[in-house]
Amino acid sequence: MTASPDYQAILETIAAKVRPLAAQGRVADYIPELAKVPADKFAMAVHTLDGRRFAVGDADERFSIQSISKLFTLLMALRMKKETLWQRVGREPSGNPFNSLVQLEHEQGIPRNPFINAGALVITDVLCRHFVQADRAVLEFLRRLSGATDLNFDSAVAESEAEHGYRNAAMANFIKSFGNLDSPVDTVLQSYFRQCAVRMSCQELATAGLLLANHGTVPASGEALLTPSEAKRINAILLTCGTYDAAGDFAFRVGLPAKSGVGGGILAILPGELAVAVWSPALDENGNSLAGAMALEHFTTLTGRSVF
Structure with missing residues (x-):
């Protein structure tokens, strides 16, 4: 069996690489309250199905999940x-x-x-x-x-x-x-x-995402909220539709089912293994977090983990 990646070291490497990208995007200023969020915020959290948690940046700070x-x-x-x-x-x-x-x-x-x-x-x-x-x-x-x-x-x-x-x-x-x-x-x-307008942190989003990583069952309680088939289908829609009209490019670059929001958050799922949440408020032209998408691309590259 392949050894588990050093997720903490990888997150710290990613944060150093992508933080400068925030200056190239812009916050969602068409919603005035979102325009007030500092563009240089960055957070990332990884939660695995076996209970391990890793984080970097402002991972406990809540933001509008949109x-x-x-x-x-x-x-x-x-x-x-x-x-x-x-x-x-x-x-x-x-x-x-x-x-x-x-x-x-x-x-x-x-x-x-x-x-x-x-x-x-x-x-x-x-x-x-x-x-x-x-x-x-x-x-x-x-x-x-x-x-x-x-x-x-x-x-x-x-x-x-x-x-x-x-x-x-x-x-x-x-x-x-x-x-x-x-x-x-x-x-x-x-x-x-x-x-x-619900506010959640990357840590909280990653925990919530474990339901889909665990094929429809909440790991902490063992409660089955979806059938494995339903979880599979939702992950498929996330992959093809979850990042607006950039979904094809996102799947090409990242290779994970994901849902983004104009608050700068992205929640991604690796079925059978983990959920990863990232937050950086500055967006690209499609409404996806610029640094966040790049962080997830680095994540799948550095860990060798994706659905493909």
Whole structure:
């Protein structure tokens, strides 16, 4: 059996290599509250299925997870709706920006996948029909997976998103016009903005990600939340759709299923072994963390670990 890599040494090497990249990206200034986050922040955490934890940088500092929340809302919706979920949202890469409305017209209000904004709104609608307060249910689910009972929303970020969320509002109304949104548009939007504003650290995200690394079972409790088949399928969608319209390039460079967010976080999964979370707020042109994506590329290169 191949010896386990020296993850701590590798993380420290990666941090030294990628920190300078932050100066080349820009924070998500279209959400004013996110624009206030220092661009030079960096953190990375690796949690393995056998209980080892490694970290570098600001790995205990919480940040707005933004679209990483879409992974966990998909998990919740899939548990409830099973295969019928795919009647309302597709499983294909979009090839367009995450906030594009273009495809909805041609595809009759069925979003291309659950990780673009349109798809995430449909998933949020599923939760809104099932829970009295869907955003609270998402928060409790994240607390359960991460083991951090004090996780909470960043109300200032949620309010900032709501105040400037015209495109998401247009998208939700457009989907509603095709009959693919059952709840009131405002209910869906407010829940969506709040789930994106949950604050988590890289350590907490890596712990939460172990569910998918462990084929649908929470390692700490042994609780099976997904079947191995469901976990496999979610990992597949992460690989093909999880990093916006850069998913192909990300798979080529990194080779791990991953979900990114415009808060600068990326959560990646190596099934059967580990979860790794990285945070660097400065983004590339696709909305992915510039230093974060490079850190994960170095990680798979230096460890020799990927799904390929």
